Amino acid sequence: MGGIGRRGVLLGGAATTGALAAPVVRGQRAAGVKIGLVAVLTGPQAALGTHLRDGFLLGLKHLENRLGGLPAEVVVIDDELRPEVAVQKVRAALERDKVDFVVGVVFSNILAAVMRPVTEANTFLISTNAGPSTFAGRGCNPFFFTTSYNNDQVHSVMGQAAQDEGHRRVFLMTPNYQAGRDAIAGFKSRFRGEVVDEVYAPLDTRDFSAELARIAAAKPDALFTFMPGGLGVTLVRQYRQAGLANIPFLSTFTVDEATLPAQQDAALGFFSAAPWAPNMDNPQNKRFVADFEAAYNYVPASYAAQSYDAANLLDSAVRRVNGNLSDKNALREAIRAADFRSVRGTFRFGTNHYPVQDMWLCRVARRPDGRFQTETVRRVLEANADPYGAECRMRVA
């Protein structure tokens, strides 16, 4: 692994604090697979990281803690949603724990931070949520795969859905940061109607009453919004309380199984876009959802599903190379083959290592057992490849 000797010197003791790994016996390279699982487990967005971690661990459990026949060991890394912390801990995992794969990552800024340390160590990085455009086009990388989606893809689905539903005047509202502006760009890429107004709310907004009054005054056919985590919980409840629920609520990453326990009735009938939903009708998904709820007692969100898929993806890849992890080119081909049964039904990678997949319009529903989940309404885009794939020239050293 190139670059380690040079960097090892820089690693202080503090770098290793969060990694929950058993000490590695030096010089012994056990015949197993070691995974560094990166997720945000502290801070306001920790619920998302918990989904991600539990999904991957359930995947391993279903595989009897073996990947392609080799015993698997997971080093859980809490990135704290701080890029510098993520880089330190991931370097420690690479150099001290000698992980064979780095998996996980909820947020794009964390992914951007760990991208170089991992891939320059010739180690495969499998993102199970963050899917920024940065690494989909010119910035694509032979050591990087994602089992989730390209962010733009999801927003553009909503644009297409709004177009299909015949909404002519749409009000757009997102948080005032890069991902928020990307969301609006993604939505507009497929929406041809009139944008009544765009509102950028501060990222720490706790009260949307000012924005809601503007929406009411504009009287749009529909609202498109992207308000992840706690922002979405607040917005959805206040939107309902303000009596605006008769204006269709089109959203991305705003109503999902991570936020629904807090939104509950308030989110009923609200729309989201996703490549997966818990009600998808295939045997592997049914088993995933049932066992996930039995093990962790909450409904899994897409973060969990994509991570569950990643565990199965790795299993298939390690099996395909007969447990020989040192031939990176063979391993890459094995991952690219994606020879596993996804909870989404079908799954394959595009040339840029991002999934080519169906994208769905989903709606929040209450299940007979009283819990809430998103359910597929219709397929909006079929076998959709993200628009950046064409720019990607995968250079394999």
Added chain:
Amino acid sequence: MSAQLLLVQSLNGLQFGVLLFLVAAGLTLVFGVMDFINLAHGVQYMLGAYLGATFAAWAGGFWWGLLLALPTTLAIGLALEWLVFRHLYDRDHLSQVLATFGVILVLNQGVRAIWGTAPLQMPLPEALSGGIALMPGLLYPVYRLAILAAGVLLAGLLWFLVEHTRTGALVRAGASNAPMVAALGVDIRRLFTVVFAFGAMLAGFAGVMAAPILSVEPGMGDSLLILAFVVIVIGGIGSVRGALMSALLVGLIETLGKSLMPDLMRLFLDPSAARQAGAALASMLVYIAMAAILAVRPQGLFPARAG
């Protein structure tokens, strides 16, 4: 922008201001009377929201949640004062900041350990769950008006307590010269404890009131705390009246700024740039206002130590 929209936005601003006041009132008393910087005050707001939501789910209904959460936040305030804060009164501000910041970390993490990381929800009280159509298409939730009313009522009560009771007189005296009050035979430490616990309960009350409309999540008090500090600095440290006035002012600036700034910027810039610049400027507006006010009146609008 129509007059109706302006009215609704002003109401929103006032209601946000009232919540801010409830948090800032405790903070300004603790800071003013004890010269103690309590960064952990925002945590009391979060605890109020969590306890309210938990008790409401457990005992069935908002009112039980409120009723049970108030004494609990009071008790937690007393416990924190006894365990941590009273050992810090004689230390310098840096030690206080460090220690109370530590309390924030511990309690935020503790909340996460007990309640999990996903946001909680608290039901609206049945009687206040409706809405009034103040402008076409928008229901103004009655509950928000109730928050406004509760806040104004509490402000009145607080004013009465501070201005017209013996304890209030001692608090005011303590704010202007604590050693002298102690020399006159008043147990200043006990007074501190009472003020502290009361402040904690006020913040807890704000948390319970905010829980049904905002998302109950770890760290929810942290962003409010920064604005609460702005409020007490603008209002004059230790002054309850100043805290009320500046809380309403900050609430109005924050809300109207968010609403008007993008429109205002559109006069100079093209629409998409105006929206982004307006949003950015709106979030700075409160701090710009603070800087302007402090430049003119360094003691704040209504300084406690008049003279």
